[in-house]
Amino acid sequence: MHIVKLSVNGETRELPDLDPETPLLWVLRDHLGKTGTRFGCGKGLCGACTIHVDGAPARACITPASVADGKKITTIEGLEGRVADALRAAWSAGNVPQCGFCQGGQLMSAEHQLRTSPAASKQARDGAMEGNICRCGTYTRIRSAMDQASAGLGGEK
Amino acid sequence: MNRRKFLKQSLAGSFTLGVALQGKTLIARTVQSITESLEEDWSPNIFLSLASDGTLSIIAHRSEMGTGITTTLPMVLADEMEADWERVVVVQGDADSRYGDQNTDGSRSVRQFYKRMRQVGALAKHMLIEAAAKQWDVPVSECIASNHMVVHTKSKRRFLEFGELAVHAAKVEAPTPSTLPLKEASERKYVGKDIPIRSIDAILNGSAQFGMDVRLPDMQFAVIARCPVLGGTATKWDEAAALAVPGVTKIVKVPFATAPYEFNALGGIAVIADNTWAAIQGREKLNVQWEEGAHASFDSDKHHQELLDSATKPGKVVRKNGELTDGPPKGGQRITASYQCPHLAHASMETPCATARITEDSAEIWMTTQAAQGAQGRIAEALGLSPVRVTVHITLLGGGFGRKSKPDFGVEAALLAREVGAPIQVVWTREDDIQHDYYHAASAMHFEANLDAQGKPTSWLQRSAFTPIGYTFNPAAKQGGAGEMGQGFTDIAYELDNLQVESCDANSHLRIGWLRSVCNIFHAFGVGCFTDELAAAAKADPMLYLLERIGFPRNVDLDAMGVSYGNYGSSLEESPIDTGRLRRVIFKAALMSNWQEEYPLLPQKDGIRRGLGISVHRSFLGYVANVVEVAVSKDGALSIPNVYVAVDCGLAIHPDRIKAQMEGAVVFGTSLARWGEITGKDGRVVQSNFHDYRVARNSDAPASIEVAIIENEELPTGVGEIGVPPFAPALLNAIFAATGKRIRSLPLKNHDLGSSD
Ligand code: FES
Numbered sequence: 079m080h081i082v083k084l085s086v087n088g089e090t091r092e093l094p095d096l097d098p099e100t101p102l103l104w105v106l107r108d109h110l111g112k113t114g115t116r117f118g119c120g121k122g123l124c125g126a127c128t129i130h131v132d133g134a135p136a137r138a139c140i141t142p143a144s145v146a147d148g149k150k151i152t153t154i155e156g157l158e159g160r161v162a163d164a165l166r167a168a169w170s171a172g173n174v175p176q177c178g179f180c181q182g183g184q185l186m187s188a189e190h191q192l193r194t195s196p197a198a199s200k201q202a203r204d205g206a207m208e209g210n211i212c213r214c215g216t217y218t219r220i221r222s223a224m225d226q227a228s229a230g231l232g233g234e235k
Numbered sequence: 236m237n238r239r240k241f242l243k244q245s246l247a248g249s250f251t252l253g254v255a256l257q258g259k260t261l262i263a264r265t266v267q268s269i270t271e272s273l274e275e276d277w278s279p280n281i282f283l284s285l286a287s288d289g290t291l292s293i294i295a296h297r298s299e300m301g302t303g304i305t306t307t308l309p310m311v312l313a314d315e316m317e318a319d320w321e322r323v324v325v326v327q328g329d330a331d332s333r334y335g336d337q338n339t340d341g342s343r344s345v346r347q348f349y350k351r352m353r354q355v356g357a358l359a360k361h362m363l364i365e366a367a368a369k370q371w372d373v374p375v376s377e378c379i380a381s382n383h384m385v386v387h388t389k390s391k392r393r394f395l396e397f398g399e400l401a402v403h404a405a406k407v408e409a410p411t412p413s414t415l416p417l418k419e420a421s422e423r424k425y426v427g428k429d430i431p432i433r434s435i436d437a438i439l440n441g442s443a444q445f446g447m448d449v450r451l452p453d454m455q456f457a458v459i460a461r462c463p464v465l466g467g468t469a470t471k472w473d474e475a476a477a478l479a480v481p482g483v484t485k486i487v488k489v490p491f492a493t494a495p496y497e498f499n500a501l502g503g504i505a506v507i508a509d510n511t512w513a514a515i516q517g518r519e520k521l522n523v524q525w526e527e528g529a530h531a532s533f534d535s536d537k538h539h540q541e542l543l544d545s546a547t548k549p550g551k552v553v554r555k556n557g558e559l560t561d562g563p564p565k566g567g568q569r570i571t572a573s574y575q576c577p578h579l580a581h582a583s584m585e586t587p588c589a590t591a592r593i594t595e596d597s598a599e600i601w602m603t604t605q606a607a608q609g610a611q612g613r614i615a616e617a618l619g620l621s622p623v624r625v626t627v628h629i630t631l632l633g634g635g636f637g638r639k640s641k642p643d644f645g646v647e648a649a650l651l652a653r654e655v656g657a658p659i660q661v662v663w664t665r666e667d668d669i670q671h672d673y674y675h676a677a678s679a680m681h682f683e684a685n686l687d688a689q690g691k692p693t694s695w696l697q698r699s700a701f702t703p704i705g706y707t708f709n710p711a712a713k714q715g716g717a718g719e720m721g722q723g724f725t726d727i728a729y730e731l732d733n734l735q736v737e738s739c740d741a742n743s744h745l746r747i748g749w750l751r752s753v754c755n756i757f758h759a760f761g762v763g764c765f766t767d768e769l770a771a772a773a774k775a776d777p778m779l780y781l782l783e784r785i786g787f788p789r790n791v792d793l794d795a796m797g798v799s800y801g802n803y804g805s806s807l808e809e810s811p812i813d814t815g816r817l818r819r820v821i822f823k824a825a826l827m828s829n830w831q832e833e834y835p836l837l838p839q840k841d842g843i844r845r846g847l848g849i850s851v852h853r854s855f856l857g858y859v860a861n862v863v864e865v866a867v868s869k870d871g872a873l874s875i876p877n878v879y880v881a882v883d884c885g886l887a888i889h890p891d892r893i894k895a896q897m898e899g900a901v902v903f904g905t906s907l908a909r910w911g912e913i914t915g916k917d918g919r920v921v922q923s924n925f926h927d928y929r930v931a932r933n934s935d936a937p938a939s940i941e942v943a944i945i946e947n948e949e950l951p952t953g954v955g956e957i958g959v960p961p962f963a964p965a966l967l968n969a970i971f972a973a974t975g976k977r978i979r980s981l982p983l984k985n986h987d988l989g990s991s992d
């Protein structure tokens with residue numbers, strides 16, 4: 079059987095016993111102990127499990143490990159860089175989280191949006207967050223924090 | 236962290252303070268050794284421990300589900316103690332009856348513990364001051380505590396850090412806390428300030444530990460196939476097929492529960508595996524055959540009709556003022572209306588999850604729980620252990636909303652861990668969560684009012700029928716009793732000479748539980764919308780009409796009327812129903828929304844109809860008014876450009892978290908008003924995940940939510956629930972203002988808001 083090889087936050091891991099159809103969510107959480115990627119629905123509906131595969135956002139709960147074989151995976155634990163810093167600072171300044179469960183996924187979506195489309199309109203920015211549910215209802219603060227981070231990075235406020 | 240461990244870590248060279256309630260008096264003593272603290276006659280709650288390096292550990296004994304309570308209460312203690320927040324470490328307490336009540340629901344944390352936290356802080360401060368005075372051999376009156384140190388005010392030159400005083404303070408005899416003066420409002424340092432919540436960094440870097448993040452050596456994962464119909468059992472299942480899934484290690488039958496379901500494990504066929512995915516896959520292969528039982532006939536269409544029929548017939552009178560009249564006075568009119576709300580699921584972002592490790596005579600559970608002591612008791616009972624042999628660790632909660640006050644999932648984990656002989660984590664998938672919840676009641680309300688020629692009600696009848704929480708504990712229960720009727724119905728605060736409130740029967744087919752704001756949700760909806768209907772009939776401005784109904788500032792004395800009313804566990808003397816406070820939040824919200832200029836906002840632009848709606852509600856001793864602005868397109872698309880919230884929750888301890896709870900309540904209200912609906916068909920819950928149990932997303936949430944906090948020094952109340960009730964009625968009243976459509980049942984998705992012209 080083909081052995082799945084994943085690079086998670088810069089660390090390469092071989093998973094010899096893994097069924098390659100296992101969604102990355104469970105590979106990360108149960109096999110690799112990276113629990114920052116959260117389980118919210120298991121059906122690609124809520125965004126709590128958002129990760130980056132080669133820099134692009136993916137819902138880990140519906141992405142089989144085989145799809146990421148040999149690719150670079152970034153989880154909230156490994157999310158770094160100028161955009162991530164700006165976002166975390168804005169999230170802190172705005173006291174965005176309530177329970178916090180969805181926030182890792184929110185940041186993963188937000189980081190991709192600001193990194194790849196720094197000049198996007200506010201509307202497009204908000205649109206990029208549509209797939210991330212926050213049951214606590216922190217949306218107005220998420221939007222303000224994104225505006226603030228975006229402005230800090232030179233984008234539209 | 237458990238108490239023993241905490242003590243071990245903190246006792247060496249430290250000042251550890253335990254307090255206990257004896258009758259109604261709080262008594263305190265320093266704790267010198269573990270054995271001492273476990274003496275029978277002295278069982279203190281350890282609230283704080285000061286190390287010689289100055290680090291102050293404060294126990295948070297409540298659960299953190301997003302309200303900020305494990306920041307707020309320690310902050311109150313630190314403020315009173317004059318401690319430096321930067322040097323405070325908050326330690327999550329385990330289940331322990333010695334902390335007093337730990338059940339984090341009912342918006343009680345602040346109410347119950349604000350004063351106690353202050354007293355403990357004052358006590359610690361007093362003892363540190365006394366220790367310093369002794370060191371310097373000066374009178375206590377010449378010393379003050381400030382910013383983590385004690386200062387000799389007379390010389391102004393002598394000071395000692397709290398940490399340096401720890402060992403000495405431990406030798407001071409603790410006075411009775413109630414004899415100590417508390418700080419004046421002007422001396423507050425943290426109370427009233429926006430301190431960042433304690434886990435924010437861990438949340439943002441992914442290291443925060445929720446219930447599902449617990450990892451133990453040799454742990455196995457379990458998912459359970461539960462009967463889709465309440466009370467059913469399994470007759471046949473394919474064990475071999477499930478075991479054939481790689482990773483699946485065992486199939487275990489969990490005994491099926493019978494009514495009353497209480498907090499027992501529902502029962503089912505559990506699939507144990509070495510990872511969650513394998514367990515989920517294995518469950519799909521089980522192909523369980525069910526014996527469904529009596530609730531297989533549950534059908535929501537019929538059930539809703541049944542509730543409505545019940546509410547339109549006389550029920551049990553729970554409040555009566557004056558006498559109802561049959562017809563309106565001359566020149567007046569008679570208005571009747573009925574309202575309906577469906578069952579709701581909590582759908583907290585993190586599903587229920589518990590991890591258990593069992594030995595012969597003890598159990599250790601990690602749980603995303605709002606009710607650690609309840610879990611402890613239930614698990615002890617299920618395992619046949621004494622509660623002290625059961626340790627329940629409280630993890631962070633990925634939301635709760637009342638679901639996690641029910642420890643059934645902890646019982647499941649404990650039973651399975653014992654059966655399998657390895658640590659077990661029971662994971663609820665979202666489908667499990669939506670289909671096996673303790674549901675918010677389905678309800679119907681009926682109103683009949685006579686108005687005089689000026690539009691003033693001369694007779695007012697209101698009835699409520701809803702599936703009571705009591706059903707979960709007694710299958711014969713058909714009514715909610717004083718507690719649930721008192722959530723926004725019996726306690727209606729209008730000035731009405733002739734009023735009758737009735738409670739009507741309802742049959743239940745699902746486990747019923749409390750969900751954020753509980754019966755206040757539908758009662759506020761019924762009362763708030765009916766009031767708006769009357770205003771329209773009277774051709775009055777709804778805001779002014781509402782104010783008129785509330786009348787002059789006064790206390791509504793239900794005791795004097797002989798009405799059985801719980802007042803959320805508080806006395807009416809201490810926390811009256813104060814119409815002055817209701818009026819104030821209405822004025823404030825009206826002012827914020829520029830109501831008098833703008834109402835009803837009818838001018839159309841590009842076929843978009845806009846409107847403002849208002850509602851107000853008192854619940855959990857707090858007062859909230861909402862003004863909602865809606866925009867409705869020709870084809871019925873709804874958006875909510877603005878929501879204005881005015882809240883009076885007494886003294887505002889943490890304004891930012893109060894605002895956050897109000898914002899969250901508005902979004903929660905948006906979800907329930909627009910899409911929230913759990914229905915049954917052939918006994919089964921129809922919805923299963925976020926595609927058919929929709930909750931508000933980013934673009935659905937109001938574009939702007941403005942929150943104003945009424946400043947006062949009243950007793951602080953909890954804020955987790957008070958924001959939800961007024962939202963739905965204000966929204967529907969705004970829709971009426973915009974479209975002329977009177978919608979009397981939730982959710983809105985079942986109604987067409989489009990205009991025919
Ligand atoms: S858990 Fe993956 S989208 Fe919800």
Ligand code: FES
Nearest residue numbers: 178180212213214
């Ligand atoms: S902060 Fe709780 S779900 Fe978003």
